[in-house]
Amino acid sequence: MDNKKKVQTFLRQLLADYGQGPEFGDDDLLVTSGLLDSQAVLRIVVFLEEEFGLDLAEQGFDQNDVDSLTSMMRLISR
């Protein structure tokens, strides 16, 4: 599975856990829009660290980096 698919699959499951539908656009803001909450942000961070070996302490956390699929892909490829 390519990286984008992996993140997409993870986000679909996360949205389902929040009682949301599985469809979302690459640029949809999933957190700022209120679809997901701060607990979900924690799960996203843990997922990105474990799956892609990111070290957010090095980069400095910015919520914008984990708000949409596009921003997460940008973070992964940094």
Added chain:
Amino acid sequence: MGFNIANAVYEHQRRHPDRLAISCEGQELSYGELAQRAGGVAGQLSRSPAWAINQGFRPRVGILASQSIDACTGLLGASWAGGTYIPISLKSPEERLLTILEQCQLAALICDNRGAGLLSEKVLAACPPLVLLPEPGLHASFADAKVAFQDLHAVPTPSPLTAPVQINAQDLAYIIFTSGTTGLPKGVMIPAGAIEHYVTVLTALLGLDADDRVLDVSELSFDFSVHNMLTTWQAGASLHILRANRIMNVVKFAAANRLTVWNSVPSLVGMLKQIKALQPAVLPDIRLTIMGAEPLPTTIVDLWQQAAPNSAILNLYGPTEVTISASSQLVTKPLAVTPQRNIMAIGTPHPGLEAAIMTADRRLASGDQPGELALSGPQLAAGYLNADDLTAARFPIIDGKRWYLTGDQAFCDAAGRYHHLGRLDNQVKILGHRVELEEIETHLRELSEAELVAAVVWPVTDGTVRGIVAFVAGSLIQAATILTGLRLRLPAYSIPSRIIHIEQMPVTPNGKQDRGALLRILESDVSKPA
């Protein structure tokens, strides 16, 4: 004589109208502008026919708004006109909203943009005769002519501004709803005298001044918000609101805005640690930190002292029923730690309040004997809305004095400091929100058609509850269906992260759900994804 929670804003707009009062999402209002808007809302309310109807209590105004300038001007305006304000959580599903509207006999409802988005046809049908909202035109087509929609921003302000109506100490300033064990939320009624006492005591305790820039991340339906607003405005300082949907950027927000005072629940700090947002000395401008609404673990104290090295830390404790907080403990070396729990002591009662430890038969405990913490004094709530029996049970008169029985287990140490030992019932705190596990179970029972159900807190890390897991025994209803039903009835923070079907509910010798056994099921199951 009398009091109004809008008095401070009124006084500061007279003395220095240009000073910053509030900032939210790039919008800033000075004390002069905030007072003009709140005075305008007060004028609209007091001219409405419903305001003149004597129902035997002060006119009540629902505030279906939160973390916005409109929310603040709404509650200030309602108070200014002499009303009682009632925040209604924007996270309320429709059924809960309708339950609250039915209980309150409102004279008016004030919405911000997000609140207006919750005005479904069912909700509109339950609305009071006057609704103030930012864009009234959007609702003009609503067929039921018994509701008048007016523009929240229309400011036919009298000049000079009329002073806030002074209300009696026993009249209600606000009513805040919290979780109730029966499945119905309960409204805690706070009189003007209680909040006046709170503001006076906290002003002396905190020592804020007009140059302070204060963080506010609290929903309006959570009484920490009252603390944030009123202590800030009493000092003539500025309030900086960061909405929940941006909360994980709070460190950047506080640093960029050079905030000097941090108000939050301890679990927020735990979450910031997990996302690696707390680097050493990342918040050098913070000079005072107020943590409340949850036990304060010593691990959080350590983290915070590194992240905000120039800040004093004050731990506040208290139930909504005793007006926001009833005791405080300043963090000093050596730490005043509660034995075996690794949390900070909850400290000594605020001046004017009395604390006592009650034995099971309601006598005063002696020495450091543990028991139920009871509180007395001018900050006690008037009771619960439309629930006299519950009020009598939780606010008993013992030896001629009125007490509130907190349901918290505690003891008093030799230095006179109180220590929190946990709950005597099944109330838990999720990100500071009070949640009665029985409330969730009441709905679980109905939705799962199972007799034996249980909600437990899981996981708990750094002494902080991270979520809820539900068990249903012998139910044929699918977990997803039960969850969908819960989402229609309960606020988001109360929704279990998963529902587990079991064949038999483990029970204790006296027939209750054995929560310990359920936790052991979860502990043996940690390898599976949540």
